[in-house]
Amino acid sequence: MRVITLLTDFGLQDTYVGAMKGVILSINPHAQVVDLTHNIPPQDIEAAAFLLNGAYRYFPAETIHVVVVDPGVGSERRGLAGRVGEYFFVAPDNGVLSWVLADASSCAMVELKNTAYFLPRISRTFHGRDVFAPVAAHLSRGVPLTSFGPPLTDPVRLDVPQPVIEENRILAQVIHVDRFGNLITNVMDETLARWRGCANVVIEIAGQRINEVSATYSAAPPHGLLALFGSSGHLEIAVREGNAAEQLGVGRGARVSIGRHGRS
Amino acid sequence: MRVITLLTDFGLQDTYVGAMKGVILSINPHAQVVDLTHNIPPQDIEAAAFLLNGAYRYFPAETIHVVVVDPGVGSERRGLAGRVGEYFFVAPDNGVLSWVLADASSCAMVELKNTAYFLPRISRTFHGRDVFAPVAAHLSRGVPLTSFGPPLTDPVRLDVPQPVIEENRILAQVIHVDRFGNLITNVMDETLARWRGCANVVIEIAGQRINEVSATYSAAPPHGLLALFGSSGHLEIAVREGNAAEQLGVGRGARVSIGRHGRS
Amino acid sequence: MRVITLLTDFGLQDTYVGAMKGVILSINPHAQVVDLTHNIPPQDIEAAAFLLNGAYRYFPAETIHVVVVDPGVGSERRGLAGRVGEYFFVAPDNGVLSWVLADASSCAMVELKNTAYFLPRISRTFHGRDVFAPVAAHLSRGVPLTSFGPPLTDPVRLDVPQPVIEENRILAQVIHVDRFGNLITNVMDETLARWRGCANVVIEIAGQRINEVSATYSAAPPHGLLALFGSSGHLEIAVREGNAAEQLGVGRGARVSIGRHGRS
Secondary structure, three states: OEEEEEEEOOOOOOOHHHHHHHHHHHHOOOEEEEEEEOOOOOOOHHHHHHHHHHHHHHOOOOOEEEEEOOOOOOOOOOEEEEEEOOEEEEEEOOOOOHHHHHOOOOEEEEEOOOHHHOOOOOOOOOHHHHHHHHHHHHHHOOOOHHHHOOEOOOOOOOOOOOOEEOOOEEEEEEEEEOOOOOEEEEEEHHHHHHHHOOOOEEEEEOOEEEOOEEOOHHHOOOOOEEEEEOOOOEEEEEEOOOOHHHHHOOOOOOEEEEEEOOOO | OEEEEEEEOOOOOOOHHHHHHHHHHHHOOOEEEEEEEOOOOOOOHHHHHHHHHHHHHHOOOOOEEEEEOOOOOOOOOOEEEEEEOOEEEEEEOOOOOHHHHHOOOOEEEEEOOOHHHOOOOOOOOOHHHHHHHHHHHHHHOOOOHHHOOOEOOOOOOOOOOOOEEOOOEEEEEEEEEOOOOOEEEEEEHHHHHHHHOOOOEEEEEOOEEEOOEEOOHHHOOOOOEEEEEOOOOEEEEEEOOOOHHHHHOOOOOOEEEEEEOOOO | OEEEEEEEOOOOOOOHHHHHHHHHHHHOOOEEEEEEEOOOOOOOHHHHHHHHHHHHHHOOOOOEEEEEOOOOOOOOOOEEEEEEOOEEEEEEOOOOOHHHHHOOOOEEEEEOOOHHHOOOOOOOOOHHHHHHHHHHHHHHOOOOHHHHOOEOOOOOOOOOOOOEEOOOEEEEEEEEEOOOOOEEEEEEHHHHHHHHOOOOEEEEEOOEEEOOEEOOHHHOOOOOEEEEEOOOOEEEEEEOOOOHHHHHOOOOOOEEEEEEOOOO
16 A cells, blocks of 8 residues: 555646546555645646645655646656655656755656556646656556656756845745635744844734734734744744735735844 | 544645645554545634534444634644544534534543644644644544543533524524535424424525425426425525525525415 | 545535545445546536546546436436446436447446435435445445346437538537636547648637647647647647636637638
8 A cells, every 4th residue: 555645736627636546546556545735726836846845744654746737748848756755756847846855865866758657648738647647656566766767867946935034134925825815934933043033023014014923823813913833834924713815915925024123 | 444534624725634644644554534525614613513414424433533623723722532422523622513412322522632642743733734633543543532631521512503493483594505505504304394293384585485395406497496305404495406595695694484384 | 445436516615525435435445435526517417428538437447437416316317327338337317428328339227226225314315425325335345237226228318519520611619618728629639630631720719710739738839829639639729828718718618610721
């Protein structure tokens, strides 16, 4: 029994995801297929890269994570399979693994070239079904990585947006808005801890000031704005029992400025 | 092989649900994880409580139902695990089990206190992943309830809205609107049968009158308004091949008045 | 281990799908249940029939496909179970299998009559849970088709829309709009190849002309309109990294005219 996860931009209104699962189960009836999400905005590689990073470590070692957000399908872009730390990944080589690779201590990748592990007929528009799903299924049966193609040592990497850390402030940005409207920034808990020392911080976003980092959502009054560290260690701007993105009228890319209080 | 179901307000656009499944499969690779729904409106404990009640009994005995609609996450609200009849439940103690408990003949609950069954690092914002998922997984491996913490005998219960039954009418309300726009009320089939005797009934909602309870949707003409008993035994207001909520312009909380016909 | 797929119009906001899975696992704990999609527009039998056809062949032989788009639930419409080629199907007899049957070389069907394989109490509104799910689960345990009821030899068939093929043009239509806004037509790759011979084609839709059939999405500039054969062999109108349905303002039923270039 081996876990294969799927993260795509296929949505849930068509049967694209179902077809991928059918292909996997046809090759390995014992695979355990788990959805990460299929609601990545169409072609949004950055969102896929970020969301993958928040979830992949919670799976059993040896889990195979398949990521299909693939605007270049059918073009010359490469497909890849690789091992990063304890996990396997199968994806187009377009940067969807950027966050994963930014943390990687060990990594081995191959380019998907061996058509023996693809479906017999390969469409030009749906490699999720015809290439990535069958490769993942064969991997889950123990086919070694090296069987799928030659080494790939220069995977595409997107710039993972980093905060600008200055003497007197941190210039950060919102990198994801979640289902609750929480604004997730690119500032990590350790980064802020190191920078702030013992000082209190003040956070500015969309013309609003937040004067502390709270421990929990319930630190604010209902519908009150707050900042806290979310479940992936990122600083989040939230509204208790409300939607910060809607209330502030901002989304991904919004600027966040963090300063220290005068007194500390 | 043991079934674990998940019912949350996490939506399907993030990877929160995926992370919970990863945690479960890391602890019990043989668990069978089934989604009840993840589209509970954010923080809507009442909706979660109602929808859980309509589904949990259809699962095999010993199924573990995990409910994470948790506006108080990180606060002092308790977490619980319990056995109610043939089923197990793991949830925040905020009333999400109110409908289940209203029917319970037998019940044993504990407060989740034993951190040995949580993830090593517990965030303040995502107990679904860090507390409830691992507890459910350990339960599914046979860890006895009493290992998770001390008895909890006073779970939070919400008022389950009851119809007001008068001599000449029943005052009811819409407690759920489903995907089809069906308006599901809090009047049960047995309740109405007892009250109406052999009389015909007339149902009023949003200024419209419905002069009988039909057996099936197809009893009305296409796009016609009707009342019938739905699959969970609740009186529903529906539009054949249409959407009653949209057509009548009403939703949860709408009043429904039921009277008897003059002649019967 | 046997795969059972589910394709419904129940959506994902209620627990209807969850209840069906509970019923299946109660009867066959070893069934592997896979979602095809639950977001068929309410009562849209045509859409269900089309989407089923694009996915069912990718599953292991003997997979049981359960389709519940069932506006006639509770009426006299029949329920059926059948074997078509290597696959089994369980559905209301309302035309949802029209595309599958159009391709069928071999086929054996029965009407669902034997209530011993239904749930003990059958609602008038939710045969997905009370009839189709338990029948599929019993089928997956090896109960022979003939046990479920008498032969059914005249299943309801919808007209599967066919293109009109004339000497100088093909009159086609959009039969599905997918998540990406791709406009999927009823012209198949073999049909067009046979008709065009060596000629170039010109495709007209919504007042726009497309002068060739591309091999991949990336053949067009970003946001450019193109035509190509999609993953199920249908001619599609797409916008690279965009949404053709929105850009052209058309949807299902839109007319598509295909001609030959003057020179070829």
